Amino acid sequence: MGAVIIGCGKALPNLEVANDDLQALVDTNDEWISSRTGISTRHIAVDESGLALAARAAAAALGMDGSNDPTDSTCGWTTSPIEPSSIDLVLFATVTPDIVVPSCAAVVKRMLGLDHAVAMDLNAACTGFIYGLSVAESMLAAANGAAGAAGRNPLKRALVIGCDRLSRVTDWGDRNTCVLFGDGAGAAVVEWNESAPGIMASYLRNDDDEKNALTCANYIEAPQPFSAEGIDQAARATDPSLRFTDEALGIHEAVEAGGMRQVIRMDGRSIFKFASNAMTHAVEEVLRRTGCSLDDIDCVIPHQANARIIKFAAKKLGLDMDTFQLSIANTGNTSSASVPMALADAYVSGRVQPGDKVILVAFGGGLTSGAILYEA
Ligand code: COA
Numbered sequence: 001m002g003a004v005i006i007g008c009g010k011a012l013p014n015l016e017v018a019n020d021d022l023q024a025l026v027d028t029n030d031e032w033i034s035s036r037t038g039i040s041t042r043h044i045a046v047d048e049s050g051l052a053l054a055a056r057a058a059a060a061a062l063g064m065d066g067s068n069d070p071t072d073s074t075c076g077w078t079t080s081p082i083e084p085s086s087i088d089l090v091l092f093a094t095v096t097p098d099i100v101v102p103s104c105a106a107v108v109k110r111m112l113g114l115d116h117a118v119a120m121d122l123n124a125a126c127t128g129f130i131y132g133l134s135v136a137e138s139m140l141a142a143a144n145g146a147a148g149a150a151g152r153n154p155l156k157r158a159l160v161i162g163c164d165r166l167s168r169v170t171d172w173g174d175r176n177t178c179v180l181f182g183d184g185a186g187a188a189v190v191e192w193n194e195s196a197p198g199i200m201a202s203y204l205r206n207d208d209d210e211k212n213a214l215t216c217a218n219y220i221e222a223p224q225p226f227s228a229e230g231i232d233q234a235a236r237a238t239d240p241s242l243r244f245t246d247e248a249l250g251i252h253e254a255v256e257a258g259g260m261r262q263v264i265r266m267d268g269r270s271i272f273k274f275a276s277n278a279m280t281h282a283v284e285e286v287l288r289r290t291g292c293s294l295d296d297i298d299c300v301i302p303h304q305a306n307a308r309i310i311k312f313a314a315k316k317l318g319l320d321m322d323t324f325q326l327s328i329a330n331t332g333n334t335s336s337a338s339v340p341m342a343l344a345d346a347y348v349s350g351r352v353q354p355g356d357k358v359i360l361v362a363f364g365g366g367l368t369s370g371a372i373l374y375e376a
Contacts, residue, residue, distance in 0.1 A: 001144070002197045002200065002374075004196050007063060007188065008186070008187065008347050009059070009065075009066055010057050010060065011057040011060065011184065014048070017041060017044055017182075019179070037308065039306075039329060040329045042183075043330075045167065045183040050094065053185035057161065057186050057187040061082075061187040062078065062081070062084060063081035064112070075348050082157070085113070085114070088156055090105040090161070091105060091119075092105035092119070093122045094121060094123065094128065094335075095335055103121040105119035106119040108161060114159065122135065124364070126336065126338060128336035129338075130204070130371065133360070137198075140155055140158060141192075143155035144192045157190070160340070162186050163186075167181065169216050171260055186339070200286075200374055200375060202286065203286050205282065206369075213271050214264070215251065215264070215265050216262065218245070218262070223239070224236065242261070272308075279302060279361050279371075280317055282370055283313070283361055285371065286359060289373075298356035299324075299352055300324045301339060301360050302339070303362035304331060305333045310324055355375065
């Protein structure tokens with residue numbers, strides 16, 4: 001018995017921005033970007049909200065929308081169309097929520113008529129989808145297991161969404177980061193099945209980001225009419241509390257010098273090192289937890305941050321690159337959307353077949369990392 005993936009889908013924004021197009025913004029070129037990252041183009045949501053992208057991806061995962069052509073901007077795969085009212089739980093992983101109340105998950109629930117679902121958002125940076133799928137699996141297992149099932153919400157099907165518009169937190173004048181990111185949404189439906197193994201193991205981890213290698217300060221925009229002494233209309237212009245956040249993230253000097261606060265800042269080299277080690281470790285952990293070996297694995301669907309990170313991890317693991325789903329060329333790093341979009345690519349193209357053993361693996365800010373091993 002286990003939580004089985006019965007549908008997945010993705011949605012990419014309309015605007016495609018090629019590497020050379022970025023020369024209008026920063027000193028870069030296609031050769032540098034493609035050779036260092038494997039990225040050729042990325043999609044930017046200009047006239048689309050994150051919620052609209054998420055709803056498209058989720059509708060594709062339910063079989064309500066999208067094509068079965070992996071080159072289409074909205075595409076999906078399902079074992080058979082999924083009744084919206086059969087979804088009991090919606091988890092929405094994101095670091096760039098369009099809104100915070102209601103949750104993005106609650107809005108997608110309303111948009112798609114998922115009348116019986118409970119809904120919440122989750123932030124685990126680029127590992128968000130893996131965390132979300134693992135939380136969904138744990139809740140399904142608890143609700144359908146013998147111990148304590150009677151005291152919980154009945155739960156058979158969960159919709160897990162990963163959606164981000166990193167374009168909104170990218171400094172488009174910083175060539176060290178801006179060439180890496182893109183926007184998108186992906187989703188998967190998992191169902192509790194008494195006679196199939198489904199998700200066999202998950203591994204979640206959080207290493208302290210002591211050196212602030214990957215940060216992005218939050219949006220805090222409502223002006224506060226308070227100073228430390230009490231009501232103070234003049235204080236609306238400033239928010240002294242932001243200084244503590246800036247100091248904690250080590251960005252106060254940059255902000256005081258006029259730099260943007262709410263953008264991704266990254267030490268690329270240390271993230272590269274962390275990422276390749278974290279990926280390798282997470283894959284080894286799910287293999288150990290299931291007793292499987294690398295020979296049993298038909299497909300690895302990794303976070304699409306940099307093709308070189310994936311190659312590095314593949315080499316360390318001793319796995320052929322052909323085992324990895326690579327979707328990065330056309331997307332860039334889309335954070336929480338990255339793994340579920342690559343998952344959709346793998347299913348829609350027919351790469352993942354029933355009975356295959358698949359590993360999903362990701363890493364990101366936090367520093368989060370994690371992997372899931374399942375039987376398709
Ligand atoms: N175009 C052209 N040149 C660029 C450039 C760009 N977009 N960005 C950086 N450079 C330059 C640098 O300024 C540097 O020049 P210098 O040697 O004259 O100082 C040179 O290229 C090499 O930079 P370096 O940082 O050593 O490159 P790299 O091989 O480490 O690649 C990253 C940089 C960001 C692609 C790589 O470190 C990386 O992918 N890190 C992980 C990032 C990531 O995945 N983050 C998200 C995690 S979820």
